[in-house]
Amino acid sequence: MRLLFLGDMVGRSGRNAVYERLPGLISDHKLDFVIVNGENAAGGFGITEAILTDTLDAGADVVTTGNHAWDQREALVFADRHAQFLRPANFPKGTPGKGMGVYEARNGARVMVSNVMGRVFMAPDLDDPFACAEEQLAGGGLGSEFDAVVFDFHAEATSEKICFGHFVDGRASLVVGTHTHTPTADHQILSGGTAYLSDAGMCGDYDSSLGMDKEEPLNRFLSKIPKGRFEAASGPATICGVAVEISDRTGLAEKVAPLRIGPRLAEAFPDWW
Numbered sequence: 001m002r003l004l005f006l007g008d009m010v011g012r013s014g015r016n017a018v019y020e021r022l023p024g025l026i027s028d029h030k031l032d033f034v035i036v037n038g039e040n041a042a043g044g045f046g047i048t049e050a051i052l053t054d055t056l057d058a059g060a061d062v063v064t065t066g067n068h069a070w071d072q073r074e075a076l077v078f079a080d081r082h083a084q085f086l087r088p089a090n091f092p093k094g095t096p097g098k099g100m101g102v103y104e105a106r107n108g109a110r111v112m113v114s115n116v117m118g119r120v121f122m123a124p125d126l127d128d129p130f131a132c133a134e135e136q137l138a139g140g141g142l143g144s145e146f147d148a149v150v151f152d153f154h155a156e157a158t159s160e161k162i163c164f165g166h167f168v169d170g171r172a173s174l175v176v177g178t179h180t181h182t183p184t185a186d187h188q189i190l191s192g193g194t195a196y197l198s199d200a201g202m203c204g205d206y207d208s209s210l211g212m213d214k215e216e217p218l219n220r221f222l223s224k225i226p227k228g229r230f231e232a233a234s235g236p237a238t239i240c241g242v243a244v245e246i247s248d249r250t251g252l253a254e255k256v257a258p259l260r261i262g263p264r265l266a267e268a269f270p271d272w273w
Contacts, residue, residue, distance in 0.1 A: 001109050001148060001248055002273075003033045004259065005176050006241035007183070008066075009041040010204030010211030011232025015051065017239050018203050019058045021261060026059045029273040033105040035113060037152060037178045037200070039065035044212055044232040046071030049078040052085055061103055062086060064115040066154030066179055067122060069097075088117035088154060089136065090127040100136050102146065109147035109248070112136075118155025118164070122179075129153070130167055137171050142251030148173040149251065155179055158198045165196040173246045173253055176200050181210040183240045183258060183265070193252030201240030206264035208233035238262025243270045 004025065009015050018036060025031060036055055038047045046068050055063050062084050069087040070076055079085055079097025089099020100114040114136055116129045133151065142149055149172040153164050156179060165175040170192025176199075177184070183201030190196050204211035209218070212230045219227050239262055245255035257270035 001032045001105060001107055001246040002030060003148065003150070003174065003244045003246055004031050004035070004241060005150070005152070005174065005200055005244075006034070006036045006203055006239060007200030008037045008039060008178055008181055008202045008204070008211075009055070010181070010202050011040070011044050011234070013232065013234050013237040014202065014204035014211065015041055015054070017237035017262065019054065021239055022059045032107045032109065033103070033111050033148070034060050035062045035064060035150060035152065036060040037065065037154075038063040039068040039154075040202070040204075040211060042072050044230060046075060048072050049074060052078070052082060056084055060084075061105070062101065062113045064113070064152040064154075064178070066115070066117055067124070086113065086115040086152075088115050088126060090116055090129050090132040092127065105148070110145070111148045111150065112146040113150045113152070115152045115154065116164075118153060118157065118160045120155065120157035120160045122156055129164065133164070133168055137168065141171055142173070147248070147251055148246050151175045153177050158184070161198050162196070165190060165194060169194045170252070173251055174242070174244050174256075176242055183260065187242060187256050187258050189253050189256055193250065195242075195244045195253035195256035197242045197256070197258070200242050201260070203239045203241070204237050205233035205235040206238050206262070207235050236263045238264050240265070243273065245272065
């Protein structure tokens with residue numbers, strides 16, 4: 001099974017890059033399943049229902065989020081209407097939407113996707129992500145209930161991310177970090193067979209401050225006085241993510257590689273595609 005995860009889409013530039021490239025990636029490389037983090041898709045803050053449906057139409061099978069899930073207040077309404085939309089699973093019970101789902105891949109595989117948010121340096125302070133994951137995995141696992149298990153671990157601290165990876169190692173196909181918008185170089189297969197990457201990076205303009213036009217963030221560092229709002233950078237975007245080859249027999253990772261396509265960063269492409 002061939003799976004692609006794309007990091008946080010930021011603003012119109014990031015969205016357009018994903019919409020332009022994703023259909024071709026799916027067809028050219030026979031991708032079975034695609035996950036896109038969309039929590040910064042609407043001008044850098046949250047996601048609208050129109051953007052969600054456009055992302056699904058472009059080929060995403062699931063759209064995950066994070067701490068900006070509710071920045072567009074309409075998400076509180078449409079979250080319950082779309083099974084392919086996930087918000088962090090460790091929000092309190094009664095929060096709109098869901099944090100985990102089981103989906104059918106193009107090859108017929110059953111894929112469990114969970115969106116979990118870390119607690120170190122993060123707000124709001126949600127329920128324990130480790131206990132949340134344990135509860136989700138308690139009912140079944142790879143090779144029995146699911147053919148693949150993916151966690152989008154939306155968190156700031158790399159220590160928390162790698163510990164979460166070790167916590168579910170051997171019980172998940174992929175643990176990929178999101179939130180920092182900076183791709184890391186630690187893609188690996190953990191000892192138990194789980195593919196891991198601390199952060200997938202973003203799909204956005206890297207001539208920026210984490211996808212935002214750099215002038216206002218720089219001003220705030222220098223003067224401590226806001227002059228205006230943060231606005232998503234509008235230059236050419238680079239697509240960042242991670243590709244995984246998953247065993248049809250065990251559900252564990254056999255290959256993992258970063259994906260970077262665009263003008264600012266050194267490009268990276270799985271050599272086994």
